[in-house]
Structures are given as structure tokens and as C-alpha cells.
Amino acid sequence: MVTATMKAMTSEQLTKKLLKNEELFILDVRNTSEYDNWRIEGGKIDIINIPYFDLLDGVDPALDKIPNGKDILVVCAKEGSSKFVAEQLVEAGRTNIYYLEGGMKAWSEYLEPVKVGDLKNGGELYQFVRIGKGCLSYMVISGKDAAVIDAVRMTDVFEQFAKEHGVQIKHTLDTHLHADHISGGRRLAEKMNAKYWLPPKDATEVTFPYEPLEDGDVITVGNTEIRMKALYSPGHTVGSTSFLVDDQYLLTGDILFVASIGRPDLAGKAEDWVSDLRKTLYQTYKNLSEDLIVLPAHFGQVTELGEGGKVSARLGDLYRSNPGLNIQDDQEFRVMVTEHLPPQPNAYQEIRQTNMGKMTPNEEEQREMELGPNRCAVHDK
Template sequence: MITQTAALQRMTPHELTHILFDKQPLFILDVRNESDYLDWKIEGHNIHTLNIPYFDLIDGVEAALDQIPEGQKVLVVCAKEGSSIFVAEQLVEAGRTDVYYLQGGMKAWSEHLEPVKVGDLRAGGELYQFVRIGKGCLSYMVVSNGEAAVIDTLRMTEAYTEFAKQLQVKITHTIDTHLHADHISGGKRLAEQVGATYWLPEKDAAEVTFAYEKLEEGRDIQVGNAKIAIQPIYSPGHTIGSTSFIIDEAYFLTGDILFVASIGRPDLAGLAEDWVGDLRNTLYNRYRELSDHLLVLPAHFGQYTELGERGVVSARLGDLFANNPGLQMEDEEVFRKTVTENLPPQPNAYQEIRQTNMGKRKPSEDEQREMEIGPNRCAVHDK
């Protein structure tokens, strides 16, 4: 429940997430600097936002009142919550009644993970998607017969341990589909915390400084009664070791190779010209050999429009071959030019993030948080 002190109300990231999932109307007053707002903001189907920097509101909100609708829920947002509380209190004093501030600000929004159920497994068990809605990252938990595997674990490992505790299961495997460049992996850390096996593609692990189990084609990973069939495991292009998983002959985890509305970019290790051919071969040859009925579950999403029912990000593989713009470029030169030129900006601190995921850097929690600020930008067509 949303708590209330006097007339000023607090909204948690969890509550905001479900407003977005349910497409409820909300007006957001974002009081961060304009450059921060333009780079990264909260968006949704019925979300309207207005950016007025905090320093323009210190002396009062009267000049802004005519831009803020009455009779509608208003959420004030800032970086860490302090400025939003100050502004929200002024709105309440000015007579507005349905005013909230975002608990923890955009810092908490960036780190919130929302588990949603994707579906059931035939041998018993479930597959869950963890939506990091403020960052566009997606990770997964396969649950079967008291065991669980977490795929593309994010650094907020307590979200997975708490959820596993709720389900009364033991995490026995953590798996990274590739060496990530837009966010810090929690796979190795979670494995150490719970005594699980950590898996990583060998071709992405040339510079890692820690032990891992090699992810190899044809080597299945057992989770309770469910077998994670790795076919095809080798699907390079976003990285040279990028890996895909088929689970239960129904769910297709594509990492950062294929998204619902785009495809992965090959340039985050500085080897776009080397990897573009691999990316095309994976998408246009290996993936085309698979069943159209597979449900594609990517490691990222770029826009809120990709959120489906209950917030799940997914699409049938056959539908993507029919509609995804990244899969419509039959001319190889057109494809090569598209994925190597005019790309969106690279993720914030992506080189430092890669080094952290190799074990070469040991940033503090605050440094890790700062490195991840902003959108993920792992796709060719992301903003």
C-alpha cells in the first residue's frame, strides 16, 4: 500500500512499475537538470512528463501550477528523492491533493527488479522474467523441483535470493549469456553467495580473472526436473561468445543478439567490423532454422512499448522474422552498414563495466551505481 504523511504521499518503485504495467494515467514532474532528463526519463503508455529543474522551483511552484493538471495523480521525481520531497511539499501547500514523490528517486528506479511469471515448464516448475524497468535490463529464473538457475543476473543479487526464498528453492546455477557491457553482472557474486555454479561462454572469458564453468554447445544444464537445452549455444555477433538458450522446447533466451523491436549491436568491444558477419549469420541463418513458435525472451528492451501483458517482454520468433526491422535486411551490405554506422550512443562507462565484469576492476557500490546510470543502449535502434 502507498503510505501517506499528511497530504504528501510516497510512491515506491514497485508501485510505479505496476502503474506502467497496467497503463494507468500518471503525470510526472521531473525536477532533475534538463540534460539528465533528456538522456533518461520515466516513460509509459499513459505517462505525461514535464521537466522543470529543481533550482527553478526553489522560490516556489506558483509559476508552474498551470502546467500541472488538477484532478490527476502527480508524481515528483528527482535523482535521490530529497529535491522531489521539497517540491512535492510545495505542491501540497499550494492546494494540490493527489501528490506523490518517488521513494529513492531515479537511483532507486534504476535498481528496481520486478519478477513476473512468463509461464510453466512441462515437467513442473516455472520460468520468471525479472524486469529492470528503469534500465531496460531483463534477467531470468528457471525454477524446478526445489532448484533454480538465474540467467543474466544483475548486480542487485538480493532480489534473486529473496525471490528464491519466497519460492522455497535453492539457486544452483547462475549463467551469463555473454560478457555484458551495459551493466555489471551479478552472476559470479550470486554464485558465491549461495554456493552455485557460475557459467560463462569461454570465448568471452579470455580476460576474466576468476574461475567459471565453460558454457559449451551440447552441454545441458539440469535444474530440478527441467533441462536447459543449449541449442544453439554459439550465437555470436553482440560478442564473440554470445550464447542462446532453448528451455523446454518453448522458451528462447536470446541474450543481446535479438530483441523484440531490434537486434544487438556488435561494436561494444571495438570489433564491429569483425563481428558484423557473425551477427548476420546468427540472425539470418542459425535462428531461421528454429521453430517459429519459440517465445523469444531477450536480455534487454529499449522502449516501454515492448512491455506486454503483465509487463512481460516477449514475442514469437516467427512474428519477429515478419516484423522486426533488424531481420528484414536481406541485402548483406545494407545490414552491414546499418549495424556499424549511425548507431546510438554507447552505454555509459561501458569499457569500465566490461573490465568490472572481467574481474579487473573492483568499484565500490556507489561507483557501480554511477557506472550504470542511464539507458542500456545495447540495441541497434535504441535511442
Template sequence: MSVKALNSKEVARKVIEKKELFILDVRNEGDFADWKIEGENFDYFNIPYFELLDGVEEIMSEIPVDKDVLVVCAKEGSSMMVAEMLSDEGLNVAYLEGGMKAWSEYLEPIKVGDLKDGGELYQFVRLGKGCLSYMVVSNGEAAIIDATRMTDVFVNFASEIGANFTHVFDTHLHADHISGGRKIAEATGATYWLPPKDAEEVVFEYAALEGGNDVQIGNSTINIHALYTPGHTIGSTSFVIDEKYLLSGDILFIDSIGRPDLAGLAEDWVGDLRESLYKRYRELSEELMVLPAHFMIIEELNEDGSVAEKLGTLFAQNHGLNIEDEHEFRSMVTENLPPQPNAYQEIRETNMGKINPDEEKQREMEIGPNRCAVR
């Protein structure tokens, strides 16, 4: 039997459509335990490929014959070899094209909704990393919010729908992934906005993103009125778009809240985090649709693959929004922190413009799951 390759887009559809898939992951056990392709109806078997160099006979009983089987490794080569060995044994299997490296970089564009006066809002879901980026399109103009470093995806998408970038935003200085915002702004002539309290060490020019800014994109307004929401970083800023959507950055997620320690200031910032979530967000309409900059677990995806929920629902269901005692909140936030993101300090310095690693180094810096939330 011939061995076929599945690309990341095809695997993404299986994730979103909750299809069954059996993944044979041939990376090292530690890498698999740290980060894998998540799917609600996926089953897994992990064995390092070097244990299969003499043949796959010992694992034949582990591989189902009634499910789609995908062999996965870091960069493709090992999974292709193992898939060919399984095929020689009569099994019908596929391997992941480009490996986990390609999976980490894939973005799935999903239309979130229509805006007033003919605008549209899109969410770009980075399934392999948990990052969420946004594009506001209105009357031939486009704004991108929290862009990842895979800038071609956004530029090509805007070109296909006939829109030109006029504004680029980062809700905060990211520490778990490299922003593509400045690169897009430089390539298109768009204005690049950053919260000034997060930008004190940046070495490039930017527009100051502060409470009270109203930015027009075609016929749509991005309203940053009184939504300075520190806590994840000291400059974290939220947006309301069209009086309908709340872009919460890394302050509030669907199933958790943002961690305050990625600049080493958890004790200093936890009070800001509580005030942003428990006071400033409480003043907003509960009908606003929350659109965060990350998701943590695959169960947060909606039926169409988007990540979005009403603010009122989160006030009712998100544990991080329902801790009345301030001391209990403080201890939960500072004592339940997952490991720091991979290379987070280098990522922060890259986003400040202080260092400029090449593409392969940037890829290495980002490998692994996102870790922006309190557990």
C-alpha cells in the same frame, strides 16, 4: 495536504497497467532528455528544481488537477521539497521514494510460464534500465540467467519459493550493466557459467558455456545445443529451455537487434551477427518464445508486463531480421549505433573481475538508459 511517497513497485504497476500519470521531473534538462520513467500513458513536465527555489507559482498552470502527479528527482530530496511546495499551494501530489536511483534498481518479477514436469520460468523486468533477467525453477532447484547486481532480489525470491541455486549463467559479457551472476554463485555454491570466448580476460574461475551443453535444473533442461550465436559479443550464447523458450541474450530483441561494437569490433563482428540471426535462428522452430536480455521501448511490454514474442512473429515484423542485402545490413548495423553505454568499459572490467568498485560507484556506472541495440 500531506505529501505521500510512491515507491518504485507502485510506479511499476502504473507502467504495466498503462495507468495515467503526470510526472514533474525536477532534474537537469540533459538528464531528463537522456533518461526518464517511461509509461505509455504518462505525461511529463521538466524544470530543474533550482528554478523553483523561490516558489512554484510559475508552474502551477502546468500541473493538472485531474491526474495523479508524481515529482521525480535523482535521489529524492529535491522532489520531496518541490512536492511539499506544491502541496502547500493546495495540490495533491506524491514524490518518488528514492528517486531515479531507486527506479533504476527496481526489479518486477513476472511468471512467464510453466515448464514440463512442474517447473516454472520467471522474468525479472528492470523497468528503469531495460534489463531482463530469468529464473528457471524446478523440483527445488533454481538457475538464474543474466542476473543484475541487485542479487538480494533473486536470492530472496528463490528462498520464498523454496528453491536452491545450482547454476548461474551469463549469456555474454555484459557491457551496459554489472552482472550479479558471480556474486550469487559465490554466495550459494552454484556453478557459474560464461561463454569462454567472452571470458579470455576474466580473473576468476567459471564453467565453460559452449554449444552442446545440456544443463539439468531439477526436471528441466537448459539446452545450449548448437546455439553459439556471436555478434553482440564474440561469445554470445543463446539457450533453449524446455524446447519452448529461446533466451536470446542481446542478439535479438523484440523491436531491434543487438549492436556489435561494445568491444570496439563492429566491423569484425557484424558478419557473425548476421549469421547468428539469419542462419542459426532460421533453423529453430518459429514457435519458440523469444525472451531477450533487454527491451528498448516501453511498447515492447505485453499486457502482463512481460517481454516476450514468438520467433516467427519477429521474423515477420522485426526490421533487423528482414534486410536481404548483406551490404545494407552491414551499413545499418555499423552506422546506426546509439551512444555507448555509460561507463561501459569500466562495466566490462568489473564483469571480468579486474576492478571491484564499491556499491555507490557501481550505481553511478549504471545510471542512464540501456543502449544495447542498433537503432
């Protein structure tokens, strides 16, 4: 049978290929507008777009554009169209043909856990890379306890990881009220009987109880007392809060990224928040140790992934390399972060409403709301 020589490739397998810098050719059969908005990129991946409807009468238009001797991955939104096209390619005599299992929706939801490092006096810090969306979550483990920061809505990943490591999630924390993805922090806290922490200045409209996360608060995780200190750092939102973890790591939320800085406009208050953003970046962070390792809540390009897929950078290095940290003129900075910004994230207003508890979309609606890149940075595409 034709299907016997056509194989599924999971999002996990695709991630491994990307991180290992392996060659892969992708035929994306989604509509051109969807492809232009968001696609798989990075490493040694070559990709072309030929819409599915252009291939209904056969794959001849694609054959001369698809190389021989490489793994070929056909991609669509959910899986069905890519399977159809992959079958046609096999019938045309092509080999090493795969389709992306679950399509771009599955790619958007996959999380790759990466160990960031060991903590002083015991304990570990892990980063969860949502490679198809550009989101980053974290788990601090110490003794038998754990805390999760900026959890995404696929909370089963954190539950399973905690179970495998023999720890209980005692705290979940959001650095701010997210606008690009639906937070899993509150849901995870409810399932784990943990405390859910949120900056109160971002929580003025929420409809649920939470633990107020104030500047200077210290949250202790485990018997070895891994201290997580809250650092008020507004600018992306009015309540944005960073975390100093174990005096080694600075979790910056959406304020500072490896290659850019956070945008201040997703709540419609860009002009009001520009001064806060500049103060956080040019004063608050500037007064911290240059040796702190910055761990952001997002990345914009796959090129920001380092060893093993980890996204991180030394704070002092960012003050030399990050364009958003090297603008001395106040007006020039204001123009950069309020004008010529990239498009706003898909359904960001509905996502904010959901994270406030004012909307309760079902799982499929949540997937649709989150499709596309995160676009939380000033320099994102």
C-alpha cells in the same frame, strides 16, 4: 504539517501504475541533460521537465503546467530535491502530490518478477523486469533447484524469490560479458555455492574461475530434468550464447530483441563482428522452430512490455515484424549495424572491466555507472 499530505511513491507502486496503464503526471526536476538522456515513460504517463534550480524561489512557474485531478509525481535523481518541490506544491494548494522514493536511482534498480509460463513435466520460468533500466533476467525452477540467467547486481531479489519458492539456486549463467550493467551472476553463485557459467570466448580477460559454457552444452535443472541447451550465437560479443529452454523458449541475450537486434560495437570490434551477427540472425536462428518464444536480455521501449509486463515474442512473428531481420542486402545490413548507432551505454568500458573482475567499484559507484538506458540495441534511442 505540510508533509502529512505529501506521500512517497515507491518504484514498485510506480511500476504497477505503469503496467495497469493508469494515468499519472510526472514533474521531473533533474537537469535537462539528464532528463533528455533517460526518463520515465510509458502507458498513460505525461511528463514534463522543469529543473530544480528553476523552482528554488517557488513553484509558480510550474503551476499552470500541472493538471488538477491527477496524481502528480515529482521525480529527481535521489529523492531530496523532489521532496522539496513536492512540499512547495502542497503549500500552493495542490493535492495528490507524491515524490519518487529513492529517486531515479531506486527506479533504475527495481525488479518486477513476471511468470513466463509452466515447463513440460513440471517446472516454471520467470522473467525479472528491470523496468527503469530495460534489463531482463530469468529464473528456471524445477523440483527444488533453480538456475538464474543474466542476473543483475541486485542479487538479494533472486535470493528472496528462491527462498519464497522453496528452491536452491544451483546455477547462474551469463549469456555474454555485459557492457550496459554489472552482472550479479558470479556474486550470486558465490553466495549460493552454485556454479557460475560464462562463454569462454568472452572470458579471455576475466580474473576469476568460471564454468566454460560451450556450444551444445546441456545444463539440467531439478528432478524433472528441465534441459537448457547452449547455442553459440555471436555478434553482439564474440562469445554470445543463447539458451534453448525446455524446447519452448529461446533466451537470446543481447543478440535479438522484440523490436530490434543487438549492436556489435561495444567492445570496439563492430566491423569484425558484423558477419557473425548476420549469420546468427539469418542462419542460426532461422533454422530453429518458428514457434519458439523469444526471451531477450533487454528491451528498449516500454511498448515492448506485454501482458503483466512480460517481454516476449514468437520467433516466427519477429521474422515478419522486426526490422533487423528483414534486410536482404549484406552491405545495407552492415551499414545499419555500424553507422548511425545510438549513443553507447553510460560507463560501458568501466562496466566491462568490472564484469571481468579487473575493477571493484563500491555500491554507490556501481549505481552511478549504471544510470541511464541500456542502449544495447541497434534501434535504441
